[in-house]
Amino acid sequence: MSTYESEHNTTDPAIDNNPRRRRPDMSTFFATLSEITPAPDHRPHAVPVPSDVSAAFYSLAEAFEVMRQQASAAADQAGDGTNGEELLSQMIESLLSQADTPPREVEGVSEEFCDMLERVPKASLNASQICPICNNPFLEDEYPLVVQLPCHPTHLFDLECVRPWLRLRGTCPLDRTDFAKQLRDKAEERKKLTEQDDEEEWDSMYG
Amino acid sequence: MAGPSTNTAQRLLRELKDYAKSPNEALLHLGPVDDEDLLRWEAVLKGVNGTPYEGGLWHLRIAIPPNYPLAPPTIHFTTRISHPNISFATGEICLTLLTTEHWSPVYTLSSTLTAIHQLLTDPQPDSPLNVDVAALLRDGDLPAWESVVRYYTGEERWQGGAPQGR
Numbered sequence: 047m048s049t050y051e052s053e054h055n056t057t058d059p060a061i062d063n064n065p066r067r068r069r070p071d072m073s074t075f076f077a078t079l080s081e082i083t084p085a086p087d088h089r090p091h092a093v094p095v096p097s098d099v100s101a102a103f104y105s106l107a108e109a110f111e112v113m114r115q116q117a118s119a120a121a122d123q124a125g126d127g128t129n130g131e132e133l134l135s136q137m138i139e140s141l142l143s144q145a146d147t148p149p150r151e152v153e154g155v156s157e158e159f160c161d162m163l164e165r166v167p168k169a170s171l172n173a174s175q176i177c178p179i180c181n182n183p184f185l186e187d188e189y190p191l192v193v194q195l196p197c198h199p200t201h202l203f204d205l206e207c208v209r210p211w212l213r214l215r216g217t218c219p220l221d222r223t224d225f226a227k228q229l230r231d232k233a234e235e236r237k238k239l240t241e242q243d244d245e246e247e248w249d250s251m252y253g
Numbered sequence: 254m255a256g257p258s259t260n261t262a263q264r265l266l267r268e269l270k271d272y273a274k275s276p277n278e279a280l281l282h283l284g285p286v287d288d289e290d291l292l293r294w295e296a297v298l299k300g301v302n303g304t305p306y307e308g309g310l311w312h313l314r315i316a317i318p319p320n321y322p323l324a325p326p327t328i329h330f331t332t333r334i335s336h337p338n339i340s341f342a343t344g345e346i347c348l349t350l351l352t353t354e355h356w357s358p359v360y361t362l363s364s365t366l367t368a369i370h371q372l373l374t375d376p377q378p379d380s381p382l383n384v385d386v387a388a389l390l391r392d393g394d395l396p397a398w399e400s401v402v403r404y405y406t407g408e409e410r411w412q413g414g415a416p417q418g419r
Binding site for chain 1: 260263264267268271322323357358359361
Protein backbone atom coordinates (compact mmCIF):
# COMPACT_ATOMS: atom_id res chain seq x y z
CA MET A 47 0.00 0.00 0.00
CA SER A 48 1.41 3.39 -0.92
CA THR A 49 1.74 5.95 1.77
CA TYR A 50 0.61 9.54 1.77
CA GLU A 51 4.21 10.63 1.34
CA SER A 52 4.94 8.57 -1.75
CA GLU A 53 1.66 9.50 -3.43
CA HIS A 54 2.34 13.16 -2.92
CA ASN A 55 6.03 12.83 -3.68
CA THR A 56 7.02 14.37 -0.38
CA THR A 57 8.62 13.37 2.87
CA ASP A 58 7.19 13.24 6.33
CA PRO A 59 8.26 16.47 7.97
CA ALA A 60 8.23 14.66 11.30
CA ILE A 61 11.23 12.61 10.15
CA ASP A 62 14.16 14.94 10.18
CA ASN A 63 16.74 13.55 7.75
CA ASN A 64 19.06 16.43 8.16
CA PRO A 65 19.37 17.23 11.84
CA ARG A 66 20.12 20.88 12.29
CA ARG A 67 23.69 21.47 13.28
CA ARG A 68 24.52 23.46 16.34
CA ARG A 69 25.03 27.03 15.38
CA PRO A 70 28.13 28.79 16.64
CA ASP A 71 27.38 31.43 19.23
CA MET A 72 27.73 34.73 17.40
CA SER A 73 26.66 37.02 20.23
CA THR A 74 30.22 37.95 21.21
CA PHE A 75 31.02 38.83 17.62
CA PHE A 76 27.98 41.05 17.18
CA ALA A 77 28.65 42.70 20.52
CA THR A 78 32.22 43.59 19.52
CA LEU A 79 30.99 44.59 16.09
CA SER A 80 28.63 47.15 17.61
CA GLU A 81 31.60 48.42 19.65
CA ILE A 82 33.61 49.23 16.54
CA THR A 83 30.78 50.49 14.35
CA PRO A 84 30.61 54.25 14.63
CA ALA A 85 27.14 55.11 15.86
CA PRO A 86 26.77 58.76 14.87
CA ASP A 87 23.62 59.31 16.95
CA HIS A 88 25.10 58.82 20.40
CA ARG A 89 28.87 58.66 19.96
CA PRO A 90 29.69 61.19 17.24
CA HIS A 91 33.46 61.28 17.84
CA ALA A 92 34.00 57.62 18.68
CA VAL A 93 36.52 55.76 16.54
CA PRO A 94 37.23 52.03 16.44
CA VAL A 95 39.99 51.04 18.83
CA PRO A 96 42.53 48.64 17.28
CA SER A 97 42.11 46.11 20.10
CA ASP A 98 38.34 46.04 19.50
CA VAL A 99 38.92 45.44 15.81
CA SER A 100 41.25 42.60 16.75
CA ALA A 101 38.71 41.13 19.15
CA ALA A 102 36.03 41.15 16.45
CA PHE A 103 38.30 39.31 14.03
CA TYR A 104 39.22 36.76 16.70
CA SER A 105 35.64 36.00 17.70
CA LEU A 106 34.55 35.63 14.07
CA ALA A 107 37.49 33.29 13.47
CA GLU A 108 36.40 31.28 16.52
CA ALA A 109 32.87 30.98 15.18
CA PHE A 110 34.21 29.74 11.84
CA GLU A 111 36.39 27.24 13.70
CA VAL A 112 33.26 25.77 15.36
CA MET A 113 31.59 25.56 11.94
CA ARG A 114 34.65 23.86 10.50
CA GLN A 115 34.75 21.21 13.21
CA GLN A 116 31.08 20.43 12.67
CA ALA A 117 31.46 20.41 8.91
CA SER A 118 34.34 17.96 9.10
CA ALA A 119 32.42 15.70 11.52
CA ALA A 120 29.46 15.74 9.15
CA ALA A 121 31.72 15.09 6.18
CA ASP A 122 33.23 12.06 7.92
CA GLN A 123 29.76 10.61 8.41
CA ALA A 124 28.65 11.34 4.88
CA GLY A 125 31.91 10.07 3.43
CA ASP A 126 32.70 13.05 1.23
CA GLY A 127 35.71 15.07 2.14
CA THR A 128 35.14 18.62 0.98
CA ASN A 129 32.08 20.37 2.44
CA GLY A 130 33.60 23.84 2.25
CA GLU A 131 36.14 22.95 4.89
CA GLU A 132 39.01 24.31 2.85
CA LEU A 133 37.28 27.62 2.30
CA LEU A 134 36.58 27.94 6.01
CA SER A 135 40.21 27.17 6.82
CA GLN A 136 41.28 29.95 4.50
CA MET A 137 38.81 32.39 6.00
CA ILE A 138 39.94 31.55 9.53
CA GLU A 139 43.56 32.00 8.54
CA SER A 140 43.01 35.37 6.93
CA LEU A 141 40.94 36.60 9.88
CA LEU A 142 43.61 35.60 12.36
CA SER A 143 46.32 37.30 10.35
CA GLN A 144 44.25 40.48 10.20
CA ALA A 145 43.59 40.28 13.93
CA ASP A 146 47.33 40.13 14.50
CA THR A 147 47.89 43.33 12.56
CA PRO A 148 45.04 45.65 13.54
CA PRO A 149 45.05 49.25 12.27
CA ARG A 150 47.52 51.30 14.28
CA GLU A 151 45.39 54.41 14.28
CA VAL A 152 42.44 55.77 12.43
CA GLU A 153 43.98 57.65 9.54
CA GLY A 154 41.00 58.71 7.47
CA VAL A 155 38.57 61.60 7.81
CA SER A 156 34.86 61.32 8.50
CA GLU A 157 32.09 61.12 5.95
CA GLU A 158 30.95 64.56 7.19
CA PHE A 159 34.33 66.09 6.32
CA CYS A 160 33.93 64.88 2.74
CA ASP A 161 30.37 66.18 2.57
CA MET A 162 31.45 69.63 3.79
CA LEU A 163 34.24 70.08 1.23
CA GLU A 164 33.94 73.17 -0.91
CA ARG A 165 32.05 72.36 -4.13
CA VAL A 166 33.31 73.86 -7.36
CA PRO A 167 30.50 75.02 -9.67
CA LYS A 168 30.54 73.71 -13.22
CA ALA A 169 30.65 77.25 -14.62
CA SER A 170 34.09 77.90 -13.12
CA LEU A 171 35.65 74.79 -14.63
CA ASN A 172 37.37 74.76 -18.00
CA ALA A 173 37.96 71.96 -20.47
CA SER A 174 41.68 71.62 -19.68
CA GLN A 175 41.16 70.82 -16.00
CA ILE A 176 41.42 67.14 -15.13
CA CYS A 177 40.95 65.16 -11.96
CA PRO A 178 44.46 64.11 -10.84
CA ILE A 179 43.15 60.73 -9.68
CA CYS A 180 41.17 59.44 -12.67
CA ASN A 181 42.92 61.77 -15.16
CA ASN A 182 39.62 62.51 -16.88
CA PRO A 183 38.58 66.10 -17.67
CA PHE A 184 36.00 67.29 -15.14
CA LEU A 185 33.74 68.51 -17.93
CA GLU A 186 33.62 65.09 -19.55
CA ASP A 187 30.90 64.43 -16.99
CA GLU A 188 27.70 66.28 -17.75
CA TYR A 189 27.09 66.85 -14.05
CA PRO A 190 30.55 67.08 -12.52
CA LEU A 191 30.73 66.93 -8.73
CA VAL A 192 34.06 68.61 -8.11
CA VAL A 193 35.47 69.55 -4.71
CA GLN A 194 38.33 71.80 -3.64
CA LEU A 195 40.50 70.62 -0.76
CA PRO A 196 41.19 73.23 1.94
CA CYS A 197 45.00 73.07 1.43
CA HIS A 198 45.19 74.86 -1.91
CA PRO A 199 42.69 76.48 -4.31
CA THR A 200 44.04 74.47 -7.26
CA HIS A 201 43.67 71.11 -5.58
CA LEU A 202 40.47 70.01 -7.30
CA PHE A 203 39.17 66.46 -7.48
CA ASP A 204 36.10 64.53 -8.48
CA LEU A 205 34.40 63.92 -5.13
CA GLU A 206 33.85 60.33 -6.21
CA CYS A 207 37.60 59.87 -6.74
CA VAL A 208 38.96 61.63 -3.67
CA ARG A 209 36.37 60.47 -1.13
CA PRO A 210 37.61 56.87 -0.79
CA TRP A 211 41.18 58.12 -0.44
CA LEU A 212 40.27 60.70 2.22
CA ARG A 213 38.27 58.11 4.16
CA LEU A 214 41.28 55.77 4.00
CA ARG A 215 44.24 58.12 4.57
CA GLY A 216 42.89 61.62 5.19
CA THR A 217 45.64 63.39 3.24
CA CYS A 218 45.65 65.59 0.16
CA PRO A 219 46.86 63.35 -2.69
CA LEU A 220 48.88 66.26 -4.12
CA ASP A 221 50.68 67.76 -1.13
CA ARG A 222 49.94 65.28 1.69
CA THR A 223 48.34 67.88 3.98
CA ASP A 224 47.00 65.61 6.71
CA PHE A 225 43.38 66.68 7.28
CA ALA A 226 42.68 63.76 9.57
CA LYS A 227 45.53 64.84 11.84
CA GLN A 228 44.38 68.48 11.74
CA LEU A 229 40.91 67.40 12.81
CA ARG A 230 42.31 65.20 15.58
CA ASP A 231 44.52 68.04 16.83
CA LYS A 232 41.62 70.48 16.72
CA ALA A 233 39.43 68.10 18.68
CA GLU A 234 42.26 67.67 21.19
CA GLU A 235 42.64 71.44 21.54
CA ARG A 236 38.92 71.93 22.01
CA LYS A 237 38.98 69.33 24.71
CA LYS A 238 41.87 71.09 26.44
CA LEU A 239 40.12 74.47 26.17
CA THR A 240 36.93 73.15 27.73
CA GLU A 241 38.99 71.66 30.52
CA GLN A 242 40.69 75.02 31.08
CA ASP A 243 37.33 76.78 31.01
CA ASP A 244 36.08 74.41 33.62
CA GLU A 245 39.07 75.15 35.80
CA GLU A 246 38.69 78.90 35.45
CA GLU A 247 35.07 78.71 36.36
CA TRP A 248 35.98 76.72 39.38
CA ASP A 249 38.58 79.39 40.33
CA SER A 250 36.16 82.26 39.99
CA MET A 251 33.63 80.52 42.10
CA TYR A 252 35.96 79.89 44.94
CA GLY A 253 38.68 82.53 44.39
CA MET B 254 41.86 37.18 -6.36
CA ALA B 255 38.97 39.59 -6.82
CA GLY B 256 38.83 41.38 -10.14
CA PRO B 257 39.30 45.12 -10.43
CA SER B 258 36.40 47.43 -9.60
CA THR B 259 34.97 49.61 -12.37
CA ASN B 260 36.96 52.61 -11.15
CA THR B 261 40.19 50.64 -11.10
CA ALA B 262 39.61 49.24 -14.58
CA GLN B 263 38.69 52.67 -15.95
CA ARG B 264 41.75 54.23 -14.42
CA LEU B 265 44.05 51.51 -15.81
CA LEU B 266 42.55 51.81 -19.30
CA ARG B 267 43.03 55.57 -19.06
CA GLU B 268 46.68 55.06 -18.09
CA LEU B 269 47.16 52.73 -21.01
CA LYS B 270 45.68 55.30 -23.38
CA ASP B 271 47.74 58.12 -21.90
CA TYR B 272 50.93 56.07 -22.18
CA ALA B 273 50.18 55.34 -25.87
CA LYS B 274 49.64 59.08 -26.44
CA SER B 275 52.69 60.28 -24.53
CA PRO B 276 55.20 57.47 -23.95
CA ASN B 277 57.70 57.61 -21.12
CA GLU B 278 61.30 58.33 -22.18
CA ALA B 279 62.57 56.02 -19.46
CA LEU B 280 60.63 53.03 -20.77
CA LEU B 281 60.83 50.76 -23.77
CA HIS B 282 57.49 49.15 -22.99
CA LEU B 283 54.60 49.42 -20.52
CA GLY B 284 51.33 47.48 -20.63
CA PRO B 285 49.30 44.54 -19.35
CA VAL B 286 50.94 41.12 -19.72
CA ASP B 287 47.84 39.86 -21.52
CA ASP B 288 44.45 41.31 -22.43
CA GLU B 289 42.63 39.02 -20.00
CA ASP B 290 44.05 40.42 -16.78
CA LEU B 291 44.25 44.20 -16.26
CA LEU B 292 45.91 43.75 -12.86
CA ARG B 293 49.16 42.27 -14.17
CA TRP B 294 51.39 44.60 -16.13
CA GLU B 295 54.99 44.51 -17.28
CA ALA B 296 57.52 47.14 -18.25
CA VAL B 297 60.97 47.36 -19.74
CA LEU B 298 63.15 50.06 -18.21
CA LYS B 299 66.02 51.75 -20.05
CA GLY B 300 69.39 52.57 -18.54
CA VAL B 301 70.44 56.15 -17.88
CA ASN B 302 73.03 57.67 -20.20
CA GLY B 303 76.16 58.92 -18.48
CA THR B 304 75.84 56.38 -15.65
CA PRO B 305 77.16 52.81 -15.32
CA TYR B 306 73.58 51.72 -16.12
CA GLU B 307 73.90 53.18 -19.64
CA GLY B 308 72.69 50.82 -22.36
CA GLY B 309 70.92 48.50 -19.93
CA LEU B 310 67.44 47.06 -20.31
CA TRP B 311 65.49 45.53 -17.43
CA HIS B 312 62.15 43.75 -17.40
CA LEU B 313 59.81 44.53 -14.49
CA ARG B 314 56.74 42.73 -13.24
CA ILE B 315 53.89 44.93 -11.93
CA ALA B 316 51.12 43.53 -9.72
CA ILE B 317 48.23 45.95 -9.26
CA PRO B 318 45.95 45.64 -6.20
CA PRO B 319 42.19 45.44 -6.89
CA ASN B 320 41.67 48.76 -5.06
CA TYR B 321 44.29 50.64 -7.12
CA PRO B 322 44.93 53.65 -7.07
CA LEU B 323 44.09 53.66 -3.35
CA ALA B 324 46.98 51.26 -2.77
CA PRO B 325 50.37 51.17 -4.51
CA PRO B 326 51.31 48.62 -7.18
CA THR B 327 53.93 45.99 -6.32
CA ILE B 328 56.87 46.24 -8.70
CA HIS B 329 59.77 43.80 -9.03
CA PHE B 330 62.76 43.61 -11.34
CA THR B 331 62.72 40.28 -13.13
CA THR B 332 66.00 41.07 -14.88
CA ARG B 333 68.81 41.03 -12.36
CA ILE B 334 70.30 44.43 -11.55
CA SER B 335 73.16 45.49 -9.35
CA HIS B 336 71.87 48.45 -7.34
CA PRO B 337 72.08 49.30 -3.61
CA ASN B 338 68.30 49.61 -3.21
CA ILE B 339 67.24 46.65 -5.35
CA SER B 340 67.57 43.05 -4.21
CA PHE B 341 69.82 41.11 -6.58
CA ALA B 342 68.13 37.83 -5.67
CA THR B 343 64.43 38.77 -5.66
CA GLY B 344 64.28 42.04 -7.61
CA GLU B 345 62.50 43.76 -4.72
CA ILE B 346 62.76 47.56 -4.81
CA CYS B 347 63.26 49.80 -1.77
CA LEU B 348 61.47 53.02 -2.70
CA THR B 349 59.34 54.97 -0.22
CA LEU B 350 56.60 55.85 -2.69
CA LEU B 351 55.91 52.15 -3.22
CA THR B 352 54.95 51.79 0.46
CA THR B 353 51.36 52.16 1.62
CA GLU B 354 52.17 55.17 3.84
CA HIS B 355 53.89 57.17 1.13
CA TRP B 356 51.76 56.25 -1.86
CA SER B 357 49.36 58.81 -3.34
CA PRO B 358 46.57 58.06 -5.81
CA VAL B 359 47.85 60.78 -8.15
CA TYR B 360 50.88 58.64 -9.01
CA THR B 361 50.46 56.58 -12.16
CA LEU B 362 52.29 53.44 -13.21
CA SER B 363 54.24 55.56 -15.67
CA SER B 364 55.27 58.16 -13.06
CA THR B 365 56.11 55.42 -10.57
CA LEU B 366 58.44 53.83 -13.11
CA THR B 367 60.00 57.26 -13.69
CA ALA B 368 60.76 57.32 -9.97
CA ILE B 369 62.40 53.90 -10.26
CA HIS B 370 64.38 55.22 -13.23
CA GLN B 371 65.56 58.14 -11.07
CA LEU B 372 66.56 55.68 -8.36
CA LEU B 373 69.16 54.37 -10.85
CA THR B 374 70.91 57.77 -10.95
CA ASP B 375 70.36 58.45 -7.27
CA PRO B 376 71.16 55.32 -5.25
CA GLN B 377 70.66 55.51 -1.47
CA PRO B 378 73.40 53.30 0.05
CA ASP B 379 72.07 53.93 3.56
CA SER B 380 68.97 51.74 3.16
CA PRO B 381 70.41 48.91 1.10
CA LEU B 382 68.79 45.75 -0.20
CA ASN B 383 72.05 44.80 -1.91
CA VAL B 384 74.60 45.17 0.87
CA ASP B 385 77.66 44.30 -1.20
CA VAL B 386 77.25 46.95 -3.85
CA ALA B 387 76.06 49.48 -1.24
CA ALA B 388 79.26 48.89 0.73
CA LEU B 389 81.35 49.77 -2.33
CA LEU B 390 79.45 53.05 -2.74
CA ARG B 391 79.59 53.88 0.95
CA ASP B 392 83.32 53.26 1.09
CA GLY B 393 83.72 55.62 -1.84
CA ASP B 394 85.20 52.94 -4.09
CA LEU B 395 83.56 54.40 -7.18
CA PRO B 396 85.72 52.59 -9.79
CA ALA B 397 84.82 49.21 -8.24
CA TRP B 398 81.14 50.18 -7.97
CA GLU B 399 81.05 51.32 -11.60
CA SER B 400 82.70 48.22 -12.95
CA VAL B 401 80.42 45.87 -11.01
CA VAL B 402 77.32 47.76 -12.20
CA ARG B 403 78.59 47.95 -15.78
CA TYR B 404 79.35 44.23 -15.77
CA TYR B 405 75.86 43.17 -14.64
CA THR B 406 74.15 45.81 -16.82
CA GLY B 407 75.74 44.19 -19.89
CA GLU B 408 75.71 40.59 -18.66
CA GLU B 409 72.08 40.46 -17.52
CA ARG B 410 70.63 42.84 -20.15
CA TRP B 411 67.05 41.92 -21.03
CA GLN B 412 67.07 40.19 -24.43
CA GLY B 413 63.38 40.43 -25.24
CA GLY B 414 60.75 37.73 -24.95
CA ALA B 415 59.38 36.27 -21.77
CA PRO B 416 61.23 36.94 -18.52
CA GLN B 417 63.32 34.14 -17.05
CA GLY B 418 61.49 32.49 -14.20
CA ARG B 419 60.62 34.99 -11.46
